[in-house]
Amino acid sequence: MQRILLKLSGEALAGEKKHGFDEDTVRAVALQVKQLVDDGIRVGIVIGGGNFWRGRTSEHIDRTKADQIGMLATVMNCIYVSEIFRSVGMMTNILTPFECGSFTKLFSKDRANKYFEKGMVVFFAGGTGHPYFSTDTGVVLRAIEVEADVILLAKAIDGVYDDDPAKNPAAKKYDEVSIHEVIEKNLQVVDMTASILARDNKMPMWVFGLNEKDSIVNTVKGNFTGTKVTV
Secondary structure (H helix, E strand, O other), X not given: OOEEEEEEXXXXXXXXXXXXXXHHHHHXXXXXXXXXXXXXXXXXXXXXXXXXXXXXXXXXXXXXXXXXXXHHHHHHHHHHHHHHHHHOOOOEEEEEOOOEOEOOEEOOHHHHHHHHHOOOEEEEOOOOOOOOOOHHHHHHHHHHHOOOOEEEEEEOOOOEEOOOOOOOOOOOXXXXXXXXXXXXXXXXXXXXXXXXXXXXXXXXXXXXXXXXXXHHHHHHOOOOOOEEEEO
């Protein structure tokens, strides 16, 4: 495994506060990613914006504007997390699909590859740059574009289940499930648009719990306890 794309939820980075940032949580993630970078693995990161904004819950804001606010939330998240990564000794850069002045650089595959070759962690902020597309779609799209080997989905839950384990204690966890079954059963690993994009471009996804100790490092180094979504 030479190149991975890691998806982090904004809520996970907020820790128990459920809003904003929890620096201890982010630093713990940074120290794990540094182990991978030190081993020569190229790491790209996409972060959701749910710790700041969930515009779909409001009926008083136009959907396009709500999604634009969400895109900016992911930019804020990436700027913050990027700085924590730098504080533990990594080089980083942030790419967005729209101009953000001097805050970020404009995304292109060539630019991303240049940063990867320099050993940088590359943050892909701003989603796809368009409304009606989630950061799920954004992470699959960027993974395909930069030819990642796998997408790592670090979630609050430790894998993919056939039902909501919070509501159904008898829910069954999959060790491995095909993307076709994910789509057919609407298992909601990622949203449907992202699932179809992953299926059509044969992009595998590994789902695991972020809160488990050293879960990111363990996932990459073979001690995987989550669910592999195969293609």
